[in-house]
Amino acid sequence: MTQYRVTGRGRVDQGTPVKFSFDGKTITGCKGDTLASALLANGQHLMGRSFKYHRPRGVVTAGSEEPNALVGVTRGKGRFEPNTRATMQEVYPGLKVESQNKWPTLAFDLGAINDRLYMLFSAGFYYKTFMWPRSFWDSVYEPFIRKAAGLGKAPTEVDPDTYASRYLHCDVLVVGSGPSGLAAAMTAGRAGADVVIVDENSEMGGTLLSEPQAQIDGIPAWEWLAGAVSELDALPNVRRMTRTTAIGYYHQNMIGMVERITDHLATLPEDAPRERMWRVRAREVVLAQGAIERPLVFDGNDVPGVMMSGAAQTFLNRFGVLVGKTPAVLTSHDSAWHTAFDMAEAGAKVAAIVDTREIVDIGLQDRAKELGIPVKLGHTATATKGRLRIKGVRVNPVRAGSAGSGHWVFCDALLTCGGWTPTLHLFSHTKGALDWDADARVYLPGRKSEAVQIAGAGRGLWGIGAALDDGAKAGTDALKTLGKSASVPSYEVQKDRIGTGVFHKELPTDRSPGKAKAFVDFQNDVTAKDLRLAVREGMKSIEHVKRYTTNGMATDQGKLSNMNGLTIAADALGKEPPQVGLTTFRPPYTPTTFGAFCGYHKGAQFEVTRRTPIDSWAEENGAVYEPVALWRRAWYFPKAGEGMHKAVARECKSTRESLGIFDASTLGKIEVSGPDATEFMNRMYTNPWTKLGVGRARYGLLLGEDGFIRDDGVIGRMRDDLFHVTTTTGGAARVLNMMEDYLQTEWPDLKVWLTSTTEEWATIALNGPNARKLLAPFVEGCDMSNEAFPHMSVRECTVAGFPSRLFRISFTGELGFEINVPARHGRALWEKLWEAGKQYDICPYGTETMHVLRAEKGFIIVGQDTDGTVTPQDAGIGWAIGKMKPDFVGKRSLDRPDIVAPNRKQLVGLLTEDPKAVLVEGAQIVDDPNQPKPMKMIGHVTSSYWSETLGRSVAMAVIEGGHDKMDQTIFVPQADGAPIKAKIGTTMFYDPKGERLLVE
Amino acid sequence: MLLINCPYCDDTLPELEFAYAGEAHIARPADPSKLSDEEWRDFLFIRTNVKGVHAERWRHINGCGRFFNALRDTVSDQFVTTYKAGEPRPEPKTLEAAE
Known part of the structure; x- marks a missing residue:
């Protein structure tokens, strides 16, 4: 032993x-x-x-x-x-x-x-x-x-553990399983309500575990507790959870709870999570969290061996441990006297009970006398002895508020109690009001904002009998709002320890207060002197005092220090505590692992990865991927020994010279159908749609109501009442949401249906002078000639036997087709084209090559060359606006004063003087590199690439008044080295006449 | 987490199923070209930003997909009521009678 x-x-x-x-x-x-x-x-x-x-x-x-x-x-x-x-x-x-x-x-x-x-x-x-x-x-x-x-x-x-998440719904959730929580759970459980009772400890009972002397209805406390627990376990409608901490109280009675499952086990069970986060939605909540003992503040109160008296009582009665053999007690509350008595009975020689109060219950004094414990009333503590362990405490009598001469009491533990603070953290999370009780000098629960009952010590009641009765009442009150009734049981408790006490600021001392290390916040090492200094230096609100001193900001969130800190700051300010305020309690109640919050959402489960039907082919063929929205897209296809730069140069060259194949399945696709589809399209998009014939396609531009570019894409007219709309990859969901918004709320009279078809189709783009030669033999039901199937057309036909919507469009400037087939046929079609394309040295290319090829043609990418402040005119695509249309989303804004003002940033092309210099995207642009810093920045680079086709770099930029600055020189300052010189020009760097689209 | 009643589904469901969509009862003008710059500015940008009961739009985006309106108290974050798009904002008296 x-x-x-x-x-x-x-x-x-x-x-x-x-x-x-x-x-x-x-x-x-x-x-x-x-x-x-x-x-x-x-x-x-x-x-x-x-x-x-x-x-x-x-x-x-x-x-x-x-x-x-x-x-x-x-x-x-x-x-x-x-x-x-x-x-x-x-x-x-x-x-x-x-x-x-x-x-x-x-x-x-x-x-x-x-x-x-x-x-x-x-x-x-x-x-x-x-x-x-x-x-x-x-x-x-x-x-x-x-x-x-x-x-x-x-x-x-890396944390090898797993963490689980569960939802739980119940009638009554009881937080805390001391006497009040148990009484509430039993009352509600007996009446048939679905009850959950939780406790953060390994076993239930709370105070009962530390006070075995009590007798409830004639039964010893621990026997009564065992009976209560087995009664709850026998009720099928009650769930009892230990090692589970209610960490936060959220809107509409949702309580977050963390259950610790394996941290106490020597052998980890297979497949068990370490912790489980419960999200509980309770119709009624009973908070029975008890109270936390408050330390006394005096010089040297942090030496090992100084501890809360209630803790010493728990260590003795629950764990069978004497925290010292010659302990002394320093208190302002009756409860610590009982600790002294219990320890004396267990064989300790209690050195003294020192109480700050002049008057203490005579029964307590008599009992101390019986046990031979010296008692000192009306005393303060002014110092402690010992560094690694307390050896003694210096106590002084207090007369009229000032300390007389002191003497040492020698001890090996000092058990202190400065009163008890009701635990109202969870209640505060609900924004429930805390009312200052001027008599008891504590905050108590006031106006409630949720369906919640607070029972027992949490609302300032003291003693096991009061807690049991109050818990039973809370249970009954919860039942009442659930439409159930029950009689309130009452309890008879013998040997209950009812008591009172007072609260203090730092204790009076006979020494220089400037030298005292009287700790308020043990974890952050904040002393009473620090708090007073903060007030002297101008902190008036407790929120400022807290941040200036860090009082209450440690991982314990000031459970011991907040009220002492407030009392001392209020005293320094000459105010009452409620006038100084109370810092806000926020979740979580106790430190919580990141794992519990993450739950299953880590690694591959962190977020979904969308893959196209052709993704597996790309993987087998060595694609390097990049994330685009939630998709992973093939970025480039390096051959052995190639880096990105070389691979992209080769992919660009092959496509321009012969044939490239590209997986465009991620493009957003929306079907707009119904008798009013054309009218709807006219109102949503800037372009005119009335005269677009069936089988024709058009570049569509979508603005916000503020006139700025939101999205774009090619739109094909399949029938009079059916449009195949494509959107940017990242914009698909946004565009559909915006369309739904207008359709449902502004124009509910229009007969239109919107359907997301992004994942219904696999889309393969073929680009290059040999695109038609490869494709034509596979196509049935469509005359592929330039005359019958011109650029910007769409046909319904079959390709390799698969039903298809075949577009003749180009995002590269080459002869191009986009083949849409049902998603399940995507990979099969790709492989057929791949096999047959080998005669043309077909080259699969990724998003990087797609970006380079489009930039060479000056095609914009919404979100890269535009940023939410770019109008169609700014982007140089004013031609996409239907000038004759009376209205469309954003039209009115194109006449707003700021939109028509001169010197807006406009999209232009940039050619660097040194053809080998590739500008950095996002780089700032200035007129004069010799001006003093900070320089006036007139725009920035939006797109910049090495063009293998042109044998030089190309870039696009938005520049103030750029459209009127053709052929002017600008500079791009560099972090190291001379500014890069470039000339403003058109964004059309390659084949400006568009002749390559017309290859026979 | 809030619970929100979808007036179309007639069901009270977790906030995760819904998306916020801005202030309610701001109708797009029938003919925007007739509006002055100031009127159009107000339509685009000026919102009430109330402290208290706020009429706002929500969409049951991970459910039926419908837009609807709600009255929510911006101080307590509690929903007072929800109602279908196109319906007038409920008067305080109607709400009391319904309780």
């Missing part, structure tokens, strides 16, 4: 030892221990170093609010987690734990030099200390801050 374990106490299995390692040392705990209780059983209080000053720190709580005892836990390869709270990690054989923020060892840490440089690190030190000299930033300050920043070590390996 370890030194501090008390035989016969606690709920851990003292007959089953568990060996684990802490900083390489083997430690023995018991089955059922947390890491904290096992270390304490071995007399180890020191568990970590603080964030800023690297001060030695011990565990202060027994729960999820723990600010100090943060450790690194290794559960095997890739399974390292920093900042695990020792109070929440259950021990198992083989568990490996290391302490944090220390070098070289936990007991001797060089970083603690920061503690001696205290003056440097006071409130706002980031803002003050590192201002000058400027040159120190890169060499001194930043490396220092980077080294000092961070808590624990980030894991470096």
Whole structure:
């Protein structure tokens, strides 16, 4: 048996030892221990170093609010987690734990030099200390801050664990399984409601686990608890979940919960996720989260061995561990007296009970006398002794608010209690109001914005009896709104510990307050002095005080420090706390893994990858891919030894000289059909559609109502009442949404149907002088001659026996066809064309070559050469506007003052003076490279490529008043080297007359 | 996550099925060419940005696909009601009577 374990106490299995390692040392705990209780059983209080000053720190709580005892836990390869709270990690054989923020060892840490440089690190030190000299930033300050920043070590390996997500619907969700939560769940469960009750601990019971002396209806607390748990388990309509933390309360009673499934197991089960995120939609929520004990603020209150009295009570009664053999108690609340009594009964020699109050219940004083415990009322604490472990506390009598002369009380643990703060984090997430109770000096739940009940200590009630009765009432109230009724059970509790207390700002001292290290926020090392300094330096709102001092901003989110911080700041400002405000609680309630939030959405499941019917052929033939919207598209097809540049040059040359084949299946396709299809098209697109004959196609331009280009694509008229509309790959969903919007809400009278057909068709583009020669033998039902099937036409026919919509169009400037066949035939057709095309040295090309070929012709790509501020005139495609049409989307905006104003940025071609210089896309353009900085930028490069066909670079750019600057010279400044000189011209770099489209 | 009632499906469903679509009851003018620059500017860009009950458009995009209107309180983020496109904005009195 370890030194501090008390035989016969606690709920851990003292007959089953568990060996684990802490900083390489083997430690023995018991089955059922947390890491904290096992270390304490071995007399180890020191568990970590603080964030800023690297001060030695011990565990202060027994729960999820723990600010100090943060450790690194290794559960095997890739399974390292920093900042695990020792109070929440259950021990198992083989568990490996290391302490944090220390070098070289936990007991001797060089970083603690920061503690001696205290003056440097006071409130706002980031803002003050590192201002000058400027040159120190890169060499001194930043490396220092980077080294000092961070808590624990980030894991470096890929997380091998899986994480699950589930939805859950229920009538009543009960958060917390102390007496009030259990009573609420039993009341609602017995009445037949679907109930879920959750608790973040490994077992249910809450306070009952720490107070076995109580008797409920004549039954000892633990026996009653076992009965309650088995009753809940027997009800088919109740789900009981442990190791599950309700992390956030969202709109309309949706609660996010994380269930920890494997972190407490020595052997990982196969196929079990590590954690599971539950999204619960509850008709009624009962919050029974209890209260959190508040520390007292005095010099030296962070030395290992100083801890919350309630934690000591839990370690003793739940885990069978005495946190000290000669503990002292320092309190302003009755509850700590009971801790002293329990410890004395378990064999500790309690050095003293020091209470800040002059008057304390006489029953408590009598009991202390019976147990031989010295009592000091009306006292304060002014210092502690000991560095790695407390050795004593200096206490002074207080007269009229000031401390008299002090003397030392020697102890090996100091158990403090500064009152209890109702836990209302989840309630605050709902934007429920917190009302200041001026008598009790706590915030209590006020106006509610969700269907929620708060029960027990969460609304300021104290004692097991009150909690049970209030929980039962909350359960009944929840049932009432569900239309169910139940009688409210009442409970008779003996040996209940009802009590009262008071709250303090920092305790009075007889020493210079400027020298006191009285910690408010243990995790971020914020002292009472820091808070007062922040107020002196002008911070008036608690939100500013918080950010200036970092009080409450650590991973514990100020569960222990917020109220003390507010009390001290309010005192410094001479105001009442509610006038200073309260910082906002935000989810998650406790630190939550990224894995739990990601759930299944990682790796290949992060987002969908859309693949065309021809994608598999491209993969087999060595394509390099690029993502375009959610699609992966073949970017280029390198041959052995080729990089991108060489491959693209070859693909361009082959296509221009003979024949290229391209998978255009990702193009968005929408069928616009119905008696009013033409009218609809006239209203949506800038172009006129009335006179476009069946079998003809036209370049369509779509504007927003603001007059700027939104999308474009070739549109074929299949029948009088049917248009085959194509859109950009990335714009398909947007365009369909926009069409639906106008059709449903502006013109519901039009008889038109819109159907997305993007994935119905596989689209193969053939381009090059030999395109017709290859294609014609496959085609039936279409005369392929220039006269019968001219450029910008569409036919329904068969290609290689497959039904097809065959377009004669070109995005390359070469003779071109786009063959649409039902998607399932896409790859078969591609392979037939591929085989037959070998006689023409057919060349598959990817999106990069497509971009180069279109740029050589000056064809724009919406979203690359336009950016949402480009009008048709700006882009030089004013010809696409139906001038005679009375109206279309965006028409009125083309007359807006800003749109017709001179000097708008207009799309032009650029040829660099040095033909080998390829401009960088996005590069800024200036008139005069010798002007002083900052230079006036007159535009930027939108597209730029090496053109193998032309043997030089080509580029497009938007330039202020560009259309009137033909043949003028501009400059593109470079980060290194001389500015690149280029001349403005047309965007039509290749075959300006379009003769290549007409190859016989 | 909000729950939204689609007036076409007559079903209350998670927010994930819906897409926001801007302020409601801004009809496209029948003949935009008759509008002054200022009137057209107001149609394009000027929105009420209320603190309180806001009439706005939603689309049941991952469901029936229909656009509809909603009254939502921008302070509490709670939906007051939803109604079909083309229907007038419900008056506060109608809403009270319906409750």
